[in-house]
Every structure is written in structure tokens, then in C-alpha cells.
Amino acid sequence: MKKLWVRVLLFTVSALLLLANIAAASTCLISQYQPEMPQCLRR
Amino acid sequence: MSYLAFSKRLAGYLTGKTGLATEKRDVLAYIIEVLVINLTNVIAALMLGAFLGVLRGTVACLVAATLFRQTAGGAHSESPWRCAVVTVAVFPALARLAAFLSKYAQTAFIDILAAVAVAAGFLTVILLAPVDSPNAPVLSPFRRKKLKVLSLxxxxxxxxAAIILRRSDWVYAPEISVCLVLSVIWVSFMLSGPGHRAMRFIDEIKIGRR
Known part of the structure; x- marks a missing residue:
């Protein structure tokens, strides 16, 4: 059960990192607030 | 990096459990914050739109503004809460105004409004886009050029789409067409200097005792 949970977390983290890269390609999303983008995502 | 407490806590938990490098924690906190704030704002705007009886129009305004802002950018608020108020209030209000105008305004007035939107949108995109934020600067000149072409x-x-809908027989076409026109005006305003000053003004409004 613990192994499965770690796999779910790994999948979630991978999806979030992919989304972070996709979001970094646009100037902003919908709303008027832009949190500080980490240096490694800036391009 | 200054993120909200929930983003930092969740990112810390995910990093710890998966054994990820610590520098990825900021990336996770960033994307969690972006997703949660944007999803909350969209859901709240849709709920207000439904309450005002303009859900369809609110969806049209949100789609148009999202597509436009993805590439063109625009003014940003320094506070997620003030941003939420602006986002949640503006799109249902634009949809409500569009519903009113499509029902009661003369065709000539809507045509003039559409012409103003096209002129304002074209000029702001050509002259200003992409408008980046200091928190997420566009560093590469190639990417800047690409974003300008995409925003155009x-x-x-x-x-x-607005022009095609004006000529369409679909019963909701006039309303959606005006929604698109008003969204273009809103995003053009957010790209311009007055739009930035308006967001700065909203950021400077004092709420309660400090």
C-alpha cells in the first residue's frame, strides 16, 4: 500500500513538473496574479 | 521565493516523500500556487456568472481572455486575493454587459464597439505584446518574437470568431459575439499603461487597519 502511495505521489510530481514547464512557456494564465517564477523555469 | 503557506507545505510534503532534489520544491510550490489560484478564480467566476444568468457569456469571456493573455500577457496584481476579486468580478460583469448590449443596444453601436475593440486589440498587440511581469520575465528575444506572433x-x-458570430443565425450568437468584443477590449486595456495603473491602484487600496 505504501509503495502504491509513493507511485501515486511520483506520478503527481511528474505531472506537476510537466505542467510547470508548460505554464512557463506562456506569459500568464487567466488571473491577474503571477507568483514569482523559479529561476530554472525562466527563459 | 515567497509562496503561500499551502503551496510551500504541499511542495515540501511531495519533495520529502518522493526524494526529489530540493531545488524542485520551488517549482512544485510555484505550479501548485498557479493551479490552485487560477482554478479557484475560474470556478468562482463561473458560479457568479451562473448566479447572474450569464454562464454562457462568462465562459466565452474567460476562454477569449485566457487565449489572449497566454501569449500577450498583461498587468498583474501583487496580491492573489485582490487578483481573485478582479478576475471573479470582471468576467461575469463583462458577460452581463454583453447580454444587456446584445438585447438593447442598436446594431450600429455594437458595430462601432467591435471596430474599437479590433483597433485597440491590434494596436496594443503590435506595440506592446508580449507584456511580461517582473515575477516571470520573458528573457529570450526569440521567445518574445514568438509570443508577439502568437498573440497576433x-x-x-x-x-x-466575433465577426462570424455577428452573421450567424444561432440564437446566442449576438451575445457571445459581444462577449468576445468586450474581452478583447479588457485584455487590450490590461496590456496598456492605464491598465497597469489600474492594477497598481487596486494593489494600493488599503483594507482595514495596517
Whole structure:
């Protein structure tokens, strides 16, 4: 059960990192607030 | 990096459990914050739109503004809460105004409004886009050029959709067409200097005792 949970977390983290890269390609999303983008995502 | 407490806590938990490098924690906190704030704002705007009886129009305004802002950018608020108030209030209000105008305004007035939107949108995209934020600067000149071309393409697609809908027989076409026109005006305003000053003004409004 613990192994499965770690796999779910790994999948979630991978999806979030992919989304972070996709979001970094646009100037902003919908709303008027832009949190500080980490240096490694800036391009 | 200053993120909200929930983003930092969740990112810390995910990093710890998966054994990820610590520098990825900021990336996770960033994307969690972006997703949660944007999803909350969209859901709240849709709920307010439904409450005002303009859900369809609110969806049209959100889609048009999202597509446009993805590439063209625009003014940002420094506070997620003030941003939420602006986002949640503006899109249902634009949809409500569009519903009113499509029902009661003369065709000539809507045509003039559409012409103003096209002119304002075209000029702001050509002169200003992409408008980046200091928190997420566009560093590469190539990427800047690409975003300008893409924002011009998005602007042309939205304008074409508004024109096609004006000639369509679909019962909701006039309302959606005016929604697109008003969204282009809103995003053009957010790209401009007055739009930035308006967001700065909202950021400077004092709420309660400090």
C-alpha cells in the first residue's frame, strides 16, 4: 500500500513538473496574479 | 521565493516523500500556487456568472481572455486575493454587459464597439505584446518574437470568431459575439499603461487597519 502511495505521489510530481514547464512557456494564465517564477523555469 | 503557506507545505510534503532534489520544491510550490489560484478564480467566476444568468457569456469571456493573455500577457496584481476579486468580478460583469448590449443596444453601436475593440486589440498587440511581469520575465528575444506572433494570431482568431458570430443565425450568437468584443477590449486595456495603473491602484487600496 505504501509503495502504491509513493507511485501515486511520483506520478503527481511528474505531472506537476510537466505542467510547470508548460505554464512557463506562456506569459500568464487567466488571473491577474503571477507568483514569482523559479529561476530554472525562466527563459 | 515567497509562496503561500499551502503551496510551500504541499511542495515540501511531495519533495520529502518522493526524494526529489530540493531545488524542485520551488517549482512544485510555484505550479501548485498557479493551479490552485487560477482554478479557484475560474470556478468562482463561473458560479457568479451562473448566479447572474450569464454562464454562457462568462465562459466565452474567460476562454477569449485566457487565449489572449497566454501569449500577450498583461498587468498583474501583487496580491492573489485582490487578483481573485478582479478576475471573479470582471468576467461575469463583462458577460452581463454583453447580454444587456446584445438585447438593447442598436446594431450600429455594437458595430462601432467591435471596430474599437479590433483597433485597440491590434494596436496594443503590435506595440506592446508580449507584456511580461517582473515575477516571470520573458528573457529570450526569440521567445518574445514568438509570443508577439502568437498573440497576433490569437487576436485575429478571436476577431474572426466575433465577426462570424455577428452573421450567424444561432440564437446566442449576438451575445457571445459581444462577449468576445468586450474581452478583447479588457485584455487590450490590461496590456496598456492605464491598465497597469489600474492594477497598481487596486494593489494600493488599503483594507482595514495596517
Amino acid at each position: 494570431a490569437v487576436f485575429m482568431i478571436i476577431s474572426a
